[in-house]
Amino acid sequence: MLWLADELNLEYDRVEAGGRFGGNQSTSFLAMNPHGKVPVLQDGSNVVWESNTILRYLADAYGDAKWISTDPYTRTLVDRWLDWSIDRLEPAFVGVFWGYYRTPVEHRIQADIDSAVLRCEDCLIRLGGQLGGQPYLNGDEPTIADIATGVFLYRLVEIDLPVTLPDNVCAWYSRLAGRSGYRRQVMSDFSELYGRIEY
Ligand SMILES: N[C@@H](CCC(=O)N[C@@H](CS)C(=O)NCC(=O)O)C(=O)O
Structure with a gap:
């Protein structure tokens, strides 16, 4: 997902979680993703989890149709x-x-x-x-x-x-x-x- 964010020249803050960073079982993290897994994308009030869903979201929201067609x-x-x-x-x-x-x-x-x-x-x-x-x-x-x-x-x-x-x-x-x-x-x-x- 960060690769696509780079391709689209998006600005983002990266917050490490999961693995040796932990934090993915906290109440606030579970409120974003009840599965306690990364990656999670927060875009304003939109919260998206599952990497390929995030790819579709970023391509639809910020990419042109070359990343995924609208047809x-x-x-x-x-x-x-x-x-x-x-x-x-x-x-x-x-x-x-x-x-x-x-x-x-x-x-x-x-x-x-x-x-x-x-x-x-x-x-x-x-x-x-x-x-x-x-x-x-x-x-x-x-x-x-x-x-x-x-x-x-x-x-x-x-x-x-x-x-x-x-x-x-x-x-x-x-x-x-x-x-x-x-x-x-x-x-x-x-x-x-x-x-x-x-x-
Ligand atoms: N199918 C999910 C897999 C999510 C997943 O398993 N994430 C792992 C990292 S690859 C994770 O959060 N591990 C940390 C943990 O469970 O503590 C996706 O593609 O987003």
């Missing part, structure tokens, strides 16, 4: 990748990132990690199928489909596990990494999470 059908061409990302890509990524990177070595279950890597690679092949020869998932310009899915690539590529990217997905990743918002908001050091099983 009902054209919109689904982007929206489906946000839903797919939650349904397929995120669970596969979590299997790799938590199963391998965040789990202390002695507690890792290799068969589960192997299966999660395969599921990630299957997702990457599907993203490659959508990309074809296009620069971005829905054409020449990025949409929030690229944001919702591309956000997982940095960690997948950076962790020391062989996860195979199809050539056009590799080229897409380089394109994303060429965007200042991606570099600033996604490509940040995560080594403090190694072997850390608690949030």
